[in-house]
Amino acid sequence: MKEAVIGIDIGGTNTDIALVDKKGLILSKTHLRTTDYPEFDSFANQVAQDVRSLTSSTGVNLKALGIGAPNGNYYSGMIEFAPNLAWKGKIDVAGELYSRLELPVFVTNDANAAAIGEMKFGVAGEMNDFVMITLGTGVGSGVVANGQLIYGHDGFAGEIGHMTSTPGGRLCGCGRKGCLETYASVTGLRKSVVFMHEEQKMAGKLENIPYENLTGKMIEIAALEGDVVAKEAFRLAGKELGKALANVAAVTSPSHIVLFGGMAAAGPLIFEPLKKYLEENLLTIYKNKIEILPSGLDGNNAAILGSAALAWNELEKLK
Amino acid sequence: MKEAVIGIDIGGTNTDIALVDKKGLILSKTHLRTTDYPEFDSFANQVAQDVRSLTSSTGVNLKALGIGAPNGNYYSGMIEFAPNLAWKGKIDVAGELYSRLELPVFVTNDANAAAIGEMKFGVAGEMNDFVMITLGTGVGSGVVANGQLIYGHDGFAGEIGHMTSTPGGRLCGCGRKGCLETYASVTGLRKSVVFMHEEQKMAGKLENIPYENLTGKMIEIAALEGDVVAKEAFRLAGKELGKALANVAAVTSPSHIVLFGGMAAAGPLIFEPLKKYLEENLLTIYKNKIEILPSGLDGNNAAILGSAALAWNELEKLK
Numbered sequence: 362m363k364e365a366v367i368g369i370d371i372g373g374t375n376t377d378i379a380l381v382d383k384k385g386l387i388l389s390k391t392h393l394r395t396t397d398y399p400e401f402d403s404f405a406n407q408v409a410q411d412v413r414s415l416t417s418s419t420g421v422n423l424k425a426l427g428i429g430a431p432n433g434n435y436y437s438g439m440i441e442f443a444p445n446l447a448w449k450g451k452i453d454v455a456g457e458l459y460s461r462l463e464l465p466v467f468v469t470n471d472a473n474a475a476a477i478g479e480m481k482f483g484v485a486g487e488m489n490d491f492v493m494i495t496l497g498t499g500v501g502s503g504v505v506a507n508g509q510l511i512y513g514h515d516g517f518a519g520e521i522g523h524m525t526s527t528p529g530g531r532l533c534g535c536g537r538k539g540c541l542e543t544y545a546s547v548t549g550l551r552k553s554v555v556f557m558h559e560e561q562k563m564a565g566k567l568e569n570i571p572y573e574n575l576t577g578k579m580i581e582i583a584a585l586e587g588d589v590v591a592k593e594a595f596r597l598a599g600k601e602l603g604k605a606l607a608n609v610a611a612v613t614s615p616s617h618i619v620l621f622g623g624m625a626a627a628g629p630l631i632f633e634p635l636k637k638y639l640e641e642n643l644l645t646i647y648k649n650k651i652e653i654l655p656s657g658l659d660g661n662n663a664a665i666l667g668s669a670a671l672a673w674n675e676l677e678k679l680k
Numbered sequence: 681m682k683e684a685v686i687g688i689d690i691g692g693t694n695t696d697i698a699l700v701d702k703k704g705l706i707l708s709k710t711h712l713r714t715t716d717y718p719e720f721d722s723f724a725n726q727v728a729q730d731v732r733s734l735t736s737s738t739g740v741n742l743k744a745l746g747i748g749a750p751n752g753n754y755y756s757g758m759i760e761f762a763p764n765l766a767w768k769g770k771i772d773v774a775g776e777l778y779s780r781l782e783l784p785v786f787v788t789n790d791a792n793a794a795a796i797g798e799m800k801f802g803v804a805g806e807m808n809d810f811v812m813i814t815l816g817t818g819v820g821s822g823v824v825a826n827g828q829l830i831y832g833h834d835g836f837a838g839e840i841g842h843m844t845s846t847p848g849g850r851l852c853g854c855g856r857k858g859c860l861e862t863y864a865s866v867t868g869l870r871k872s873v874v875f876m877h878e879e880q881k882m883a884g885k886l887e888n889i890p891y892e893n894l895t896g897k898m899i900e901i902a903a904l905e906g907d908v909v910a911k912e913a914f915r916l917a918g919k920e921l922g923k924a925l926a927n928v929a930a931v932t933s934p935s936h937i938v939l940f941g942g943m944a945a946a947g948p949l950i951f952e953p954l955k956k957y958l959e960e961n962l963l964t965i966y967k968n969k970i971e972i973l974p975s976g977l978d979g980n981n982a983a984i985l986g987s988a989a990l991a992w993n994e995l996e997k998l999k
Contacts, residue, residue, distance in 0.1 A: 362792070444967075490833040498952055504931055511825040513933020514809040515969060517827070519928040523963045525923070528847070535963055604844070611839040612931050614832020644842045644854055646761075650834060 366411050366676070368669030369429035370471065371395060371454075373445035376406065379662070381669035382413045385482035387662060387674060389415045399430065401448045401457065425465040427672030428454060429474030429664055434516035438468045444534075449468060452515040467675045471495070473510055473519060475656070476503025477674055478667030481621055484657030489615040492609055494602070496624035496631070499534075500542040506613045520572075521609060522546070526601040532589035544601035547577035553594035554580055565590035580628045595627065599634025606635075608643035614647060621663060623657035628655075682738040685995070686731050687988030689712060689790065689971045690749035691774075697727065698981070699734045700988035702800035706981060708734045719727060720767045720776065730782035741806035744783045744784040746991030747773055748793030748983055753835040757787045763853070789912030789925075790814065790835055790983060792829055792838060794975070795822025796993055797986030800936055810936040811928055813840065813921070815943035816952070818853075818863035825932045840928060841865070845920040863920035866896035866943060872913035884909035914946065918953025925954075926961035940975035940982060947974075 365388055370377045373394060379390040391411050398404035411660075416423045432443040438455025440446065455466040469477075475494035479485035484548065489508040495501035500522030504511045511518045523535055530539030544593035545548050555572045557563045566588045568578060583591035606618060618639075622633055634654055643651075658666050682706060689696045691714060698709040710730050717723035735742045757774025759765065774785040787862035788796075793810035798804035804812075808827040814820035819841030823830045830837045841861035842854055849858030850871065863867050874891045876882045885907045886898060925937060938960075939979040943950055955972055962970075977985050 368714045423817075455885070482785075490837075500850050506825055506830040506837070507828050509826050509828075511809075511932050514935035515933055516932035517965050518809075518931065520933075520963055520965070524930045525961065528923070537961070539962065561869075602846070608843045608927055609931055612837065612928055613944045614834055614837035614839075616833035638814075642844065642856075644839055644856065646836050646839070647835075 362420070362421040364424050365416075365419070366669050366672035367415070367423050367426045368490065368665040368667070369408065369426060369428045370474075370668055371428065371433075371440070371446075372664075373431065374641045376408070377409050378415065378643075379665040379669065380383070380419060380421065380465035380635040381666065382421075382580075383673060385666055385669070387665070388419050388421065390665070391415060396447065398596045398620060399447045404565070405454075405461060409458065411638065412462060418438060419666060423464060425467065425472070425672040425676055426458060426462065426511040427464065427670070427675070428458075428468045429471040429668040429671070430454065430468065431471060433468045435467070435469045435512045437515040438466065443562045446469075446479075465672075465675070465679075467671050469671055470501070470519075471667070472501030473512075473664060474499070474501040474667030474671050475621055475658070476505055476510055476667075476671040478658050478663060479546050479656060481670035481673060482507065482666050484654050486617060487595040489614045490613060491622065492521070492606065492613070492615045493619050494606075496620060496622040498547055499541075500602075504609070504613060510520050521605060524608065526605040526606045541601055541605045545598040549598055549601075550577055550580045550594045550624070551575045554595050557590045557593060563590050567591060571668055572620050578621050581630065582626070584630050592630070595630040596634045598624070600633050603635050603638025603640075606639050607644075609648045610643055610651065615651060618651060618653045619656055620653065621658070625655055626660065681739070681741040683743050684735075684738070685743050685988050685991035686734070686745045687984040687989055687991065688727065688745060688747045688987070689793075690747065690759070690765075691983075692750065695727070696984045697734065698984040698988065699738060699740065700985065701740075702992060704985055704988070707738050707740065708986070709827045709984070710734060716764065718766045720771050724776040724780060733780060737862045742783060744786065744991040744995055745777060745781065745874075746793070746987040746994070747777075747785065747787045747987070748790040748987040748990070749773065749787065751789060752787045752789045754786070754788045754792070754831045755835040757785065759787070759978075769811050780994060784994070784998075786990050788831075788990055789820070790840075790986070791820030792822040792831075793986030793990050794820070794828055794977070794982060795824055795938075796942055797823065797977050797982060797989040798975060800978060800984050800989035800992060803938060803973050804936070807934060807936055808999065809934045810938060811840070811925065811932070811934045812938050812940065813925075815865060815939060815941040816977065817866055819865050819921075823928070840924060843924045843927065845901035845924040860920055860924045864917040864924075868917055868920075869896055869899045869913045869943070870894045872916050873909055875969075876909045876912060882909050886910060896942050900949065903946070903949050911949070914949040916951045917943070918950050919957040922954050922957025922959075923949075923961050925958050926963075926966075929962055934970060937970060938975055939972065940977070944974055945979065
């Protein structure tokens with residue numbers, strides 16, 4: 362019988378569930394609205410029911426579940442204090458789903474899952490040392506060294522979005538100042554645009570759009586149309602990302618940086634300044650060695666493929 | 681017959697060679713002046729001769745050589761472009777010693793060797809995720825994650841001394857500005873003291889000592905005697921180290937930081953500001969989790985024990 366795993370991507374708004382084979386082929390797929398389940402218990406019931414119906418209709422041998430979730434902890438199998446989810450404190454996702462489905466359940470955060478997805482099904486199959494960066498509302502990261510994802514002693518390694526790229530800089534949601542993600546995320550782009558219009562009194566296509574309504578896509582389109590403010594927002598994002606990743610290079614010396622997420626789809630708008638400022642800030646021994654690549658995963662399914670890859674990876678370790 | 685390895689520490693001035701057993705006991709030991717050998721070929725001849733005489737007098741079964749050297753590269757077995765050695769370009773240390781002794785030769789840089797030494801014979805035996813920091817003329821580092829030293833794709837990972845801790849700050853020997861080691865090394869302490877005396881016109885015990893004659897020990901003694909300038913130099917060193925290590929934590933989330941080298945022996949003068957500024961700059965999820973420890977290796981023999989530990993470690997991998 363064909364073997365498969367379930368990949369689950371728990372997001373603040375939606376949760377995607379897919380049945381995935383060893384080659385990364387999606388056999389079947391469903392989703393639910395995370396926000397419809399203020400109690401984790403009823404969410405877990407629904408996920409278990411969906412997993413059963415996805416599997417029964419395809420007649421595969423289901424081996425395990427892999428879950429990517431905000432603040433998902435590999436060691437504890439829990440979601441711990443996720444600011445964007447309704448479930449507060451520590452949620453034992455692995456335990457709750459194991460008790461309902463009696464299958465091994467593996468948990469990590471979404472960016473770590475993306476890094477494993479790139480190794481298994483994307484561009485990082487041959488890479489032993491690389492950094493995965495996900496550019497969305499925030500900046501997520503997964504760091505791979507010696508062919509292994511770095512989880513850290515507590516399961517919380519890889520928070521590059523909260524490296525200080527500009528000491529004393531913009532206030533971050535984490536309470537500290539100058540974190541990379543205050544510049545290099547969609548949130549950062551929006552802050553840059555509003556700052557240039559309102560504080561620096563620069564004129565531009567987006568000047569009448571209030572902060573709440575600005576999207577990354579709007580800023581990307583304006584930049585592609587030549588809007589100076591929008592282009593500058595991308596340049597600043599790439600600059601801060603380049604500075605932070607030059608510091609990461611001094612820790613793990615990666616061969617590649619893989620970019621994923623909506624902003625990565627903006628192509629040269631982000632890749633060009635990133636490349637320029639990364640090289641400018643690197644110690645000589647690292648210069649002209651690091652390749653920057655876009656993700657090799659289908660953007661619509663990348664998160665569930667990453668979660669499925671985690672499950673396959675862990676099953677291999679158990680052999 | 682008892683098994684042993686040779687640990688070699690190649691420094692800019694001296695080279696130490698020791699025969700070390702599996703428990704880290706030094707069975708015999710010798711040294712030569714690195715600067716007496718402007719040609720690597722004659723250096724290698726002398727080292728080979730010393731290795732033979734150390735071994736023959738003890739009658740052990742010699743299994744391998746481990747070498748810690750500035751810019752020593754684990755993958756290539758070479759010393760590559762070491763600024764403080766007379767031998768220029770790439771020096772095939774492993775190849776040259778293998779051809780003379782016909783034993784496996786393993787090479788890495790001195791800070792990486794120190795990290796492996798701590799795992800094998802020092803305080804890091806039970807640690808899977810820690811950062812080794814060596815505070816000397818410069819700042820060296822070895823980063824361990826998932827129980828393994830991170831070498832990076834090119835063998836040059838772990839240059840934390842060249843992370844930018846203060847953008848636009850002091851000019852570093854590497855040509856860039858604001859590198860951690862311009863503040864947190866003995867060189868950094870000396871720069872801080874001279875800057876406070878000459879630029880800030882502060883008075884202190886060390887004000888009549890020119891930069892060339894200042895030593896780390898003088899600054900330590902002055903600080904212990906209450907000299908404000910010397911104390912401030914240590915505070916600044918600890919502050920910059922704390923800021924940089926808070927960024928490292930966001931990459932690898934270590935459980936421990938292990939400090940080694942002359943400055944680490946200054947105790948609270950460096951540990952207290954380091955602890956304070958590390959905690960101040962950490963992302964919340966990492967706070968109050970990271971323990972800072974002094975090295976568990978005998979300072980006089982730490983480097984050769986590290987090199988010997990590398991050799992034992994690699995021999996185990998070959999099994």
